[in-house]
Amino acid sequence: MSEPGFEEFVAARGPRLLRVAWLLTGDAHLAEDLLQTVLARVWPRWHRLADENPEAYVRKALVHTHASWWRRRWRGEVPHQDLPERAGPADPFAEVDLEQALAAAIRALPVRQRSVVVLRYFEDLSVTETAAALGCSEGTVKSQAAKALRTLRGRLPGALDAVGAERGERL
Numbered sequence: 001m002s003e004p005g006f007e008e009f010v011a012a013r014g015p016r017l018l019r020v021a022w023l024l025t026g027d028a029h030l031a032e033d034l035l036q037t038v039l040a041r042v043w044p045r046w047h048r049l050a051d052e053n054p055e056a057y058v059r060k061a062l063v064h065t066h067a068s069w070w071r072r073r074w075r076g077e078v079p080h081q082d083l084p085e086r087a088g089p090a091d092p093f094a095e096v097d098l099e100q101a102l103a104a105a106i107r108a109l110p111v112r113q114r115s116v117v118v119l120r121y122f123e124d125l126s127v128t129e130t131a132a133a134l135g136c137s138e139g140t141v142k143s144q145a146a147k148a149l150r151t152l153r154g155r156l157p158g159a160l161d162a163v164g165a166e167r168g169e170r171l
Contacts, residue, residue, distance in 0.1 A: 113148035
């Protein structure tokens with residue numbers, strides 16, 4: 001039994017929603033689980049959501065479901081020492097290293113700040129859209145974004161400037 005339009009929605013928007021889930025979780029397998037869980041919850045309600053803005057609804061559900069998972073999750077092992085730096089020529093994989101360092105720094109942010117960063121800067125939502133997705137005020141979105149960017153700048157000096165220059169803006 002299939003809800004009309006649900007399969008088409010998942011086929012069309014699934015990769016983008018999976019990216020949001022990955023940015024929230026930082027793990028490909030958890031991202032797939034998160035998206036699958038949310039889509040399983042959305043499917044029975046699809047007949048009511050299809051005429052609205054289902055992508056925004058699913059995105060909001062991803063954020064809320066991830067937050068509930070995050071509260072219950074064990075934090076895992078925490079490394080206590082940095083790896084030694086390598087001597088030699090310039091690293092040809094610097095861009096990948098930067099992306100991984102940025103992803104790790106984003107995962108280390110508190111849930112609300114991480115959600116704001118993912119929705120504002122990776123999903124390119126406006127402050128108003130982000131506030132609606134998170135169910136908070138626009139002022140909260142702005143303050144959480146400012147705190148998150150300040151934390152990220154402290155953890156990755158110069159990295160946000162490189163990312164912003166690539167996008168043609170200042171983060």
